Amino acid sequence: MNLEDIARFSGVSRSTVSRVINNDPHVSDKTRENVLKIIAEHNYAPNIAARALVTKRTHVIGIYISNVIGDLFSDPYFSTLLQAIVTRANEQDFDVMLWLKGQETSIEHFHQRILDNRMTDGLVLSSTSRYDTLPQALLQRNRTFVLNGRPWCDEEHMNYVDATNQHGAQQAVEHLARMGHKRIATITGRLDLISGYDRLIGYRQAIEHLELPFEDSLVIEGDFTEISGYIGMRKLISEKPDAVFIASDHMAIGALRAIRESGLQVPDDIALVGFDDMSFATMTSPQLTTVRQPVQRQGILATEGLIGLLEGSITPPYQVSLPTQLVIRESCGFPA
Amino acid sequence: MNLEDIARFSGVSRSTVSRVINNDPHVSDKTRENVLKIIAEHNYAPNIAARALVTKRTHVIGIYISNVIGDLFSDPYFSTLLQAIVTRANEQDFDVMLWLKGQETSIEHFHQRILDNRMTDGLVLSSTSRYDTLPQALLQRNRTFVLNGRPWCDEEHMNYVDATNQHGAQQAVEHLARMGHKRIATITGRLDLISGYDRLIGYRQAIEHLELPFEDSLVIEGDFTEISGYIGMRKLISEKPDAVFIASDHMAIGALRAIRESGLQVPDDIALVGFDDMSFATMTSPQLTTVRQPVQRQGILATEGLIGLLEGSITPPYQVSLPTQLVIRESCGFPA
DNA sequence: ATAAGGCTTGGGAGCGCTCCCAAAAGAACA
DNA sequence: TGTTCTTTTGGGAGCGCTCCCAAGCCTTAT
Incomplete structure (x- = not known):
């Protein structure tokens, strides 16, 4: 069943059917109606490959997520992001192709x-490592893409959607200081990811600004996984910090577990602030104080940006930075 | 840059280049080598649309997940499944297209x-509701697909990969009975999903078989979300059950929270068995006794099955049922 | 009645591949 | 040397669309 068949059945030419399908106004209402009826009767759908061959557009965008650690992205961050992207893309009549890079x-x-696959019109790249050469390779081949998280280099030419990670981290640390904590440690995220890096920078800036003691032993490197939060906190306990800024809620769950196991109390013995404001942050006891970042909004804007770029309604560079917001709950302690 | 260009550069014909690309043995080693060099030099990759137009194959499979509730599939079940499918598909040289059906x-x-999109060679459908007409529509149009979870109807003709949910649920309840519990309740999953339905059937069969009292008030309908586990358990507490079989670990987390809030102890006051054996089942206190189902394996087999079906190496129907396994930890209590 | 203008429609060309058949080149044998 | 067979190569046709130009039709004005 192809255009020609539909044309024959409805007594018009291939061109007219094509016009109907593509909503070309140069078709009389009578003809259009008739053709649409025939199309519906035969469940006809145009051959995407043939169309793509001539238009050089597939109406498919790709998503590349490279941070997939361990048993997969158990961190709901990616689920949320993915859903936002897919939903928004579908709303704009795009389909989505998915690539997940595992460790293996x-x-x-x-x-x-990914480079060879010419089936996508453009790409969204999420959590690309500083050592990942894909953005450069894509840039070199003139492919359209949007980064989730600001780029490590070539910032002026890249399209990206970021959150104010540095500022969020600063707010978190400043709030801990305001609550009276002096010895403030941090468990970082992966430092080869810009979000992890920026949150550490924010921590440092706040410490410096507040003139609090900065000690290397108060900075533990994690990798955003729950288990790394657990391990990080176990190391940290002997350093006796008043408070810890943890670069993700997911790690904070692990840290809570470590603290509970050691018999200490949150926030009385150790205060905690996380990052992300994932849905489970209100389900812990005590509830997690955290820095909210608009994950869903990032996905939506990345998708809208990419599609806008593809359709020419946006001229590059497309660069967005979304605000983060401190959400005060119980784990950070209460004013004395 | 197309076949013809590469042909010109390497001094052979379009056909020969095509043969090289498709690994046709009817090319001399010298020619092949030369052509490959030119291809590499120009970063040439064949135009997928043109190829698909003639072969009627895209080497893309689609994944349709319809269970997406609320803030997205916060249940890591889907993440795990998705990762397994994508990874296996990529290994077999297929790309993956994703559709997520949200409530809205x-x-x-x-x-x-999905029906109109002819860009995929086949589909994997996960967690299709009993009321979802997509499988029938696909069947009617002769599209190749594999269900994750056995079908609600037309079982003989459908391809599917399932887990032994009924048996798993039975084992769970039997174990609770063995631990000395008499008044065993359940919080079900979504009953329009076959997994939720089968787990309830398994519960009922076990209760009947063990000649334990069956009471309607001991069966609370949940929907697999954490919050429904919480709400379900709050309702259940007044019924004073000895033990509860909960149809997913995710719901069990919510149930644990409800029990803790009411001042009761697990397993002393109420024993619990979950389902899924998600990674967080060992992180709760007490650790969760649960029924393990091989999610990853399901994804892998669904993908392999689909691709086998597409390539003709498997003749339909492709029907697999994977075993579930009781994993005994702390939440179910200890022998008296 | 004729010309001029706008709508609507038809059909050729071509997108970049694969597939098939036929031609060319080389190998092996008498 | 010619003949036959095998291996390697070339080129036409066609997949199902869109795009463009030209032709046909219907109005409306002169």
């Missing part, structure tokens, strides 16, 4: 797969 | 989108 996949092979 | 999306519109 060979990166060259994987990149080649 | 109009189902007709969504189905049309």
Whole structure:
């Protein structure tokens, strides 16, 4: 069943059917109606490949997530992001192709797969490592893409949607200081991801600004996983910090567990602030004080930006930075 | 840059280049080598649309997940499944297209989108509701697909990968009985999903078989979300059950919270068994006794099955049922 | 009645591939 | 040397669309 068949059945030419399908106004109402009826009767849908061959557009965007650690992205951050992207793309009549890079996949092979795949009009890249060469390779080949998180380099030319991670981290640390905490430690995220890096920078800036003691032993490197939060906190306990800024809620869950196991109390013995404001942050006891970042909004804006770029309604660079917001709950302590 | 260009550069014909790209043995080693060099030099990749137009194959499979509730699939079940599918598909040289049905999306519109999209060779459908007409529509149009979870109807003709949910639920309840519990309640999953339904059936069969009292008030309908586990358990507490079989670990987390808030102890006051064996089941206190289902394996087999079906190496129906396994930890109590 | 103008419609060309058949080149044998 | 067979190569046709130009039709004005 193709255009020609539909044309024959409805007694018009291939061109007219094409016009009807593409909503071209140059068709009489009578003809349009008739053709639409025939199309519906036969469940006809145009052959996407043939269309793509001539238009050089597929109406498909790709999502590349490279941070997939361990048993997969158990961190609901990615689920939320993914859902936002897929939903928004569908609303704008785009379909979505998905690539997940696990640890085991060979990166060259994987990149080649994405670079060679010409089935997508554009890409959203999420949580690209500082060492990931994909953005550069795509740039070099003139492919349209939007980064989730600001780029490590070439900032002026890249399209991205970011959150104010530095500022969020600062707010968190400042709030802990305001609550009377002096010895404030941090468990970082992956430092090869811009979000992890920026949150550490924010921590440092706040410490410096507040003229609090900065000690290397108060900075523990995590990798955003729950288990790394647990391990990080176990290391940290012997350092006896008053408070800890943890670069993700997911890690904060692990940290809470470590604290509970050691018999200490949150926030009395150790105060905690997380980052992300994931849905489970209100389900812990005590409830988690955290820095909210608009994950869903990031996904939506990345998608809208990409599609706008593709359709020419947005001229590059498309650069967005979304605000973060401190959400005060119980884990940070109460004013004395 | 197309086949013809590469042909010109390497001094051979379009056909020969095509043969090289498709690994046709009827090319001399010298020619092949030369052509490959030119291809690499120009970063040439064949135009997928043109190829698909003639072969009628895209090497793309689609995944349709319809269970997306609320703030997205916060249940890591889907993340795990998705990752397994994507990884396996990529290994077999297929790309993956993703559709997520949220509550808000109009189902007709969504189905049309999937039915019309001829860009995928086949589909994996996960957690399709009993009321979802997509499987029938796909069947009617002769599209190849594999269900994750056995179908609600037309079982003989459908391809599916399932887990032994009934048996798993039975084991869970039997174990609770063995631990000395008499008044065993359940919080069900969504009963329009086959997994939720089968787990309830398994519960009932066990109760009947063990000749324990069956009371309607001991069966609370949940929907697999954490919050429904919380709400369900709050309702259940007044019924004073000895033990509860909860149809997912995610709901069990909510139930644990409800029990803790009411000042009761697990397993002393109420024993609990979950389902899924998600990674967080060992992080709760007490650790969760649960029924393990091989989610990853399900994703892998669904993908392999679909691809096998597409390539003709498997003849339909492709029907797999994977075993579940009781994992005994702390929440179910200890032998008296 | 004729010309001029706007709508609507039809059909050729071409997108970049694969597939098939036929031609060319090389190998092997008498 | 010619003949036959095998291996390697070339080129036409066609997949199902869109895009463009030209032709046909219907108005409306002169």
